[in-house]
Amino acid sequence: MTGERETIQPPHFVISSEGEILGEDTPENQELVRRVVACVNACDGITTEELENGIIEDMRRVIAQTAPLLQERSQMTDLLQREIRAEITARQKKS
Structure with a gap:
């Protein structure tokens, strides 16, 4: 592993505050929403500054x-x- 990060293409959807997909409902977008929700939940209590640092x-x-x-x-x-x-x-x- 070279330390390079995988580039994520911008999605063509919006996630509502309830975690619903508004826009293109594809398996790839559903998986991305699932990942975003998991990341947000896992980072509960960590500030944005801490994440950025x-x-x-x-x-x-x-x-x-x-x-x-x-x-x-x-x-x-x-x-x-x-x-x-x-x-x-x-x-x-x-x-």
Whole structure:
């Protein structure tokens, strides 16, 4: 991936405040409306300035860095819990 963004051709429709298509009702336009609505909902609480300044890319980068660490921590926690249970079971059998 070169970092280039796909150019989106201008649609030939308007989205009403209720999310309805006013204009050309094509499968492509319906999918674009669906995407716009999903983006608006996902960005609830984020200011336009934050969006323009790249907050989404920043969040994606942080998640990409953090997710593997959290997954490793979870796996280590699971392993430790199994070892503790095995030790408790072994001690109970000795009693």
